[in-house]
Amino acid sequence: MACRLLNVFEKIRGPGGRLVSGALLVAIWLLASTFAGAAYVTYLRSYGDWSVSCALDEPTGYRWCTLQAPPPELYGGRSEIAVGEQRDGAFLVTVRVRGAVRAGAPVYLRIDDNPPYRAEPSRVGEATWRGDEAAALVEELQSGLNMVLRWFPTSGAPPRDEQFSLDGFGNALADYRAKLR
DSSP states (O other): OHHHHHHHHHHOBOGGGOBSOHHHHHHHHHHHHHHSTTEEEEEEEEETTEEEEEEEETTTTEEEEEEEESOOOTTOOOOEEEEEEOTTSOEEEEEEOSSOBOTTOOEEEEETTSOOEEEOOOTTSEEEEEHHHHHHHHHHHHHOSEEEEEEOBSTTOOOEEEEEEOTTHHHHHHHHHHHHO
16 A cells, blocks of 8 residues: 555655655655555665665564566556566566456567566465576576566456566666665
């Protein structure tokens, strides 16, 4: 819920993509802490279709960051892709399909005209790439222009394609990695 609220605030930006005022940051903190216990957003920045956000769980001191597309938005209805770096430095790429997924049908990610990456989604529409495959996918994301997510809805409907621009992905990844350090 807090991420959806942040999406609303993400839309209210001034020149150069900076948040309009410090009062807006206070409002984000208050709303995020209300809906997420004592966790609150400490950082939020967009890079085209990609965004980096960090939050802090005050009682435990646990801090986490996310790199995702599209930037959070209220009731957007689009599928999401998240890129994460594990403690050992290995990448993890996760897709969350928005909509009912046909049982047994794969999910594909294709960067430009390269061969697609295939994964089997869970029953709730989440697919993950790990290890060498995730590292190769992140490398293509950095050098590519467009990404297409293809998934198969239920009821024998034709496949659904969702497009994401990769403009800004390299900067978002660098920012995300810097915030993790």
